[in-house]
Amino acid sequence: MEKLTINREKCKGCGLCVSVCPKKILRLSEDGFNSKGYRAVEVTDIDKCISCAMCATICPDVVIRVERAER
Amino acid sequence: MSKRVLMKGNEALAEAAIQAGCIHFFGYPITPQTEVAAYMSKRLPKIGGVYLQAESELAASNMLLGAAASGIRAMTSSSSPGISLKTEAISYMAGSDVPALIINVQRGGPGLGGIQPSQADYFQATRALGHGDFQVLVFAPSTVQEIMDLVYLAFDRAEEYRVPAMILADGMLGQMMEPVVIEKPQTSAHEKPWAANGHKNVRKHNIINSLYLQAEELENRVVERYRRYEAIKAKEQRAEEYLMDDAEIAVVAYGATSRIVKAAVKEARERGVKAGCIRPITLWPYPTDTIVKYRDKVKCFLSVEMSMGQMVEDVRLAVNGAAPVEFYGRTGGVIPEPGEVLDKIMELGR
Amino acid sequence: MSVIFEKPKALCDVDTHYCPGCTHGIVHRLVAEAIDELGVEGQTVGIASVGCSVMSYNYFACDMIQAPHGRAPAVATGVKRAHPECVVFTYQGDGDLAAIGTAETVHSATRGENITVIFINNAIYGMTGGQMAPTTLPGQVTQTTPYGRDVSYSGNPIRVCEMLSTLDGVALAQRVAADSVPHIKEARKAIVKAFKNQIEKKGFSIVEVLSTCPTNWGLSPVEAMQWLRDNMIPYYPLGVYKDIDDKQ
Numbered sequence: 001m002e003k004l005t006i007n008r009e010k011c012k013g014c015g016l017c018v019s020v021c022p023k024k025i026l027r028l029s030e031d032g033f034n035s036k037g038y039r040a041v042e043v044t045d046i047d048k049c050i051s052c053a054m055c056a057t058i059c060p061d062v063v064i065r066v067e068r069a070e071r
Numbered sequence: 072m073s074k075r076v077l078m079k080g081n082e083a084l085a086e087a088a089i090q091a092g093c094i095h096f097f098g099y100p101i102t103p104q105t106e107v108a109a110y111m112s113k114r115l116p117k118i119g120g121v122y123l124q125a126e127s128e129l130a131a132s133n134m135l136l137g138a139a140a141s142g143i144r145a146m147t148s149s150s151s152p153g154i155s156l157k158t159e160a161i162s163y164m165a166g167s168d169v170p171a172l173i174i175n176v177q178r179g180g181p182g183l184g185g186i187q188p189s190q191a192d193y194f195q196a197t198r199a200l201g202h203g204d205f206q207v208l209v210f211a212p213s214t215v216q217e218i219m220d221l222v223y224l225a226f227d228r229a230e231e232y233r234v235p236a237m238i239l240a241d242g243m244l245g246q247m248m249e250p251v252v253i254e255k256p257q258t259s260a261h262e263k264p265w266a267a268n269g270h271k272n273v274r275k276h277n278i279i280n281s282l283y284l285q286a287e288e289l290e291n292r293v294v295e296r297y298r299r300y301e302a303i304k305a306k307e308q309r310a311e312e313y314l315m316d317d318a319e320i321a322v323v324a325y326g327a328t329s330r331i332v333k334a335a336v337k338e339a340r341e342r343g344v345k346a347g348c349i350r351p352i353t354l355w356p357y358p359t360d361t362i363v364k365y366r367d368k369v370k371c372f373l374s375v376e377m378s379m380g381q382m383v384e385d386v387r388l389a390v391n392g393a394a395p396v397e398f399y400g401r402t403g404g405v406i407p408e409p410g411e412v413l414d415k416i417m418e419l420g421r
Numbered sequence: 422m423s424v425i426f427e428k429p430k431a432l433c434d435v436d437t438h439y440c441p442g443c444t445h446g447i448v449h450r451l452v453a454e455a456i457d458e459l460g461v462e463g464q465t466v467g468i469a470s471v472g473c474s475v476m477s478y479n480y481f482a483c484d485m486i487q488a489p490h491g492r493a494p495a496v497a498t499g500v501k502r503a504h505p506e507c508v509v510f511t512y513q514g515d516g517d518l519a520a521i522g523t524a525e526t527v528h529s530a531t532r533g534e535n536i537t538v539i540f541i542n543n544a545i546y547g548m549t550g551g552q553m554a555p556t557t558l559p560g561q562v563t564q565t566t567p568y569g570r571d572v573s574y575s576g577n578p579i580r581v582c583e584m585l586s587t588l589d590g591v592a593l594a595q596r597v598a599a600d601s602v603p604h605i606k607e608a609r610k611a612i613v614k615a616f617k618n619q620i621e622k623k624g625f626s627i628v629e630v631l632s633t634c635p636t637n638w639g640l641s642p643v644e645a646m647q648w649l650r651d652n653m654i655p656y657y658p659l660g661v662y663k664d665i666d667d668k669q
Contacts, residue, residue, distance in 0.1 A: 003422075014442030014635075014642040020602055038441065054602045056426040060439065060446025066426035095503055121502045125495065126528035133492035133525070137499025140486045141466065145503065163489050267484035267500070269464040269507050276433075278478045280469075280487040 003049045005065040006041060013038035017055035017064065023048045026055060073254040081106035081245040083215045084148065084174055084238065085114070087222035091256050093144040093172065094120025097134035099127060099153060102186045103242035104176035107148040128153040132160035132173070139164065139171035140279040142266025144226055146172035150242070151180050151192050154200075161235055162201025166281030168265070168296070170229035172222070173207075174238045176245040179404035187404025188242035190326060193381035196239045197355045204293050206300050208236040208307070209354040211325040215249035221352070223256040228307060230261035232299050239354060241377065243327040243406060303356055310358035311350040314340065318347025320419050321365050323386050324375040325351045328407065332375050335412035342413075344420030354382070362389035371395040371419055375412055378402050429453035431462045431482045438476055442642020444599040444632040445473060445541065448612075449480055451605070452512065452539055455613040456483065459620065465508040466500050468493040470522075472514035473547040491522025494529035497536045508619055510537040516546045519555040519579045526585070533590025533624035537615045540581060543632040544653060551637030555579045558656055563637070578656070582629050586662035592618045593626035594662040598654060600631065600646040607659075623665060631657055 011034060018026045018041065025048045028039040041063065043049070051068035078086065085107045088096070094115055098108035112122040125131035131147050138145035149157055154175045164171055177192045179185035196209045208228055210221040221238060229236035267277045283289035313333055315321065320339075324332040329350040339346040349365070351358045362372070371394050374383035383398045390396050399415040401407045428434065432453035439445045456462050465483035469475055471490035478485035488496040493511035501509045518526050518540050529536065545563055546552040552565040556578050560569040570578075582594040593615055597608035608630055615626035631653045633645035640648055661667070 010436060012441035016442055016642050016646070019643045019646075036436075051425050053426040057602045057605050058447065060443055060450075061437065062428045062432065062446070062450055064426070065424070065428070067422040068425050069422055095499075097499065123498070123502060126524050129492065130495040130498075130525050130528065133489060133495035134499035134502070136488070136492075137468070137486060137496035137501075138503040139499070140496070141500045141503045141507070143503045145499070159489050160492070163487075167487070267466050267486050268504050269466060270462075270484055272463040276482055277484045278487075279485070280478055282475060282487055 002046055003051050003067050004043055004046065006043065007063050008034050008040035009036070010061050011038055011040035011063045012036065012061055013040060014060065016058045016060070017041055020054045020058050022052060022054065023050060025049060073252050075250055075252050077248055078215055078251045079106055079246065079248050080215050080218055080240060081176065082110050083218040083251055084222060084240070085110035086253065087219040088146050088172065089114060089118070090253065091144060091223050091226045092260055093146050093226065094118060095138050095143055095145040096122050097125050097131040097138070097145070097147045098122070099125050099131045099149065101150045101153045103178055103245050104148050104150045104174065106245070107174065128156035129159060132157035135171050136160045136164055136169060139169045140167070140266065141268040142263040144260055146174065148174035148176070150176045150178045151189070152183060154192065154195065158201035161207065162203055162205065163281050164235045165201065165205035165207065166203060167279045168233040169235070169279060170233050171235050172225055172229060172238065173235060174240065177239065177241040179402065185404040186242065188327060188377060188406055189402065189404055190241055190328060190377040191381065191402060192239065193354065193376070193378060196237055197357070197385070200237070205296065206234070206355050208234055208303065209239050210236065211239050211352060211354050212244065213326050213329045213350060215247065216251050218244070219251055219253065227258045232303055234299070239326070241327050307353060308356050308358040308360055309352035310361040311352060312361065313348040313350065315347035315349060315365060317345055319345040319370045320373060320416055321347055321349050321369045322373045322375055322416060323349045323351070323382070325354060325382065328375055328377055331407055331409050332412055334409040335416055338409065338413050339416040339420065342417065344417060346416050346420070357385045357389065359389040362386060366390045366393040369394060371397060373397045373399060373415060373419060375407065376400040377406065429457045431456035433480050433482050435479060437480055439473065440636045442633070442635045442645065447599045447605060448539065448541060448608070448630050448632065449477060451609045451612050452510070453481065454609060455616045458613055459616055461508045461616070461620070464506060465510070468497045468509065468511040470511060470513040470517040472517050474512055474514060474541065475548070477512050491517050491520070492525055493517065493522065494525040494534065494536065494538065498529055498534050501534065501536050508616060510539060510616070512539045513541065514547065515542045515544065515554045515556040519581050527588070530585050530625045530627070531588045531590045535619050535622055535624055537619050538625070538627040539612065540627055540629040541632045542581070542629050542657065543634040545634050545637050547634045547637055551634070558652055580657060582627065582662040585627060590625050591627070591663050592624035592665045595664070596629040596631065596657060596659050596662065598631040598649060598659055600633070600649045
């Protein structure tokens with residue numbers, strides 16, 4: 001399982017998650033749209049994700065599910 | 072167990088509701104119905120109910136909306152200017168299929184009008200109790216006893232058809248005292264699986280709503296409701312016939328006015344004019360069938376009202392040109408005297 | 422792997438009609454999280470108001486009633502008085518709560534009606550396309566204040582929490598914002614408290630959430646968050662305006 005599960009079909013491409021990600025690993029898709037016609041969010045480097053859930057906290061559309069590896 | 076007591080019309084409205092299991096009342100003072108609120112405020116806290124005085128008629132009727140949408144029997148009461156404010160919630164209740172009881176103890180209008188008895192809200196009650204395509208069941212008692220009976224019936228039918236119901240009384244009926252036999256209602260409250268009172272994790276969430284942004288969807292909802300209205304029209308028309316068997320002049324009157332009319336009709340017969348009275352008990356559905364039954368038998372109809380002529384239009388619609396339809400009315404809070412009605416009957420009887 | 426964040430159960434798994442970046446979605450989620458945290462979905466009745474959030478009845482998994490414009494607190498009062506065991510909340514915008522519904526707001530508050538009010542203040546009428554709201558800021562351009570709100574002509578904005586905090590029936594009046602992650606976390610706590618107050622029968626609790634309307638403000642969602650911080654928070658300071666727990 002990935003740390004971030006992104007439901008791209010729910011994404012409206014508002015970019016709020018991109019603006020708050022401390023690791024700058026989110027961006028709006030540059031090659032295509034989801035079925036709603038939005039440029040959905042995507043992860044550029046999941047290895048850098050710290051599971052802080054800031055993206056999910058500010059997302060108005062519950063697009064992102066966050067998990068963290070057990071220590 | 073039944074008991075016989077002397078009661079004011081307004082008190083009977085309140086006591087009947089309590090007997091019918093309505094122990095939540097949302098009110099706002101207005102003459103000439105304030106006794107309803109006063110009675111409820113005295114009785115309800117003693118029996119585990121709620122009397123709440125709202126900040127306005129708007130708020131009172133929306134509290135009613137909330138309480139009724141949560142599945143309980145509830146009511147509000149007002150008089151003409153207050154009813155105008157309550158129409159907001161009445162339209163929403165109709166549009167979201169929420170049954171509730173609204174009482175209008177009519178006074179003179181328009182505007183602030185006066186505080187004397189009137190029947191000038193007939194159009195409002197039967198045609199336009201708010202915006203949109205809808206109807207409200209309207210019952211018109213003529214005695215304090217009948218107030219009790221019709222309050223029971225109004226609650227029952229409102230729940231059966233999931234529509235709001237109104238008792239259309241007037242200041243005369245509200246203020247008059249008569250003996251009343253208080254009997255328990257024959258029917259109990261209907262099941263309300265649609266109510267919004269918490270799904271308790273055993274069903275999907277219920278939504279009480281009147282908004283449909285797709286035109287076809289809204290049309291379907293309204294059309295479905297009108298099918299219920301057709302069933303109501305077929306089954307729920309009520310009227311009393313008084314000395315109508317051989318009547319040549321059918322005097323149509325409802326509520327307190329019918330009492331005056333009956334006296335005039337009796338007197339007319341003593342003077343050799345065969346008059347009778349048709350008293351609509353339901354104003355919506357209008358007892359068209361009763362009018363139709365007599366339209367080819369009588370010489371003419373006479374609608375007597377405490378208004379400038381409102382119900383007379385429904386009489387004309389039912390008569391449909393088969394006989395002349397005359398009107399006599401007083402308005403502004405003036406109560407017609409039996410003598411004036413008699414004069415009109417005698418004039419028509421010549 | 423352990424789940425850090427997922428959709429609360431009290432939120433239906435449906436797409437909302439809200440514009441991209443609209444903070445209604447955030448606040449909906451916070452309300453649903455509070456309902457989940459307190460385990461009260463089965464006994465909760467939500468009252469949707471008129472405005473952009475009218476269709477919130479499709480988004481919350483609890484029972485829902487759609488109220489006429491401004492009357493949500495009256496409808497909530499009816500439900501709560503009929504069913505004191507229910508948890509009843511209203512979800513209202515600024516036009517609904519602070520203009521057409523001012524009387525219902527003030528009187529349900531002063532009665533100490535034991536309900537929870539979630540108040541979305543985004544300084545504009547969103548649903549009708551961006552007209553002046555009772556909370557529109559001085560100078561703010563809207564469709565009906567095209568030259569900016571002139572308070573000498575159009576009147577002054579209403580600070581709802583400050584006003585309601587003077588009323589005895591109010592248990593909690595708190596203003597939060599949905600513009601940043603720390604503020605959203607604060608908002609979540611306030612909303613949980615507002616629901617908890619009701620369960621503990623403390624009276625009327627209102628949480629005002631400063632929110633954005635990117636579409637009608639004419640800004641991108643990220644710019645709108647900045648506009649909220651730069652313009653709304655100075656006029657509508659965040660904080661607890663009344664909390665009866667503080668007195669004790």
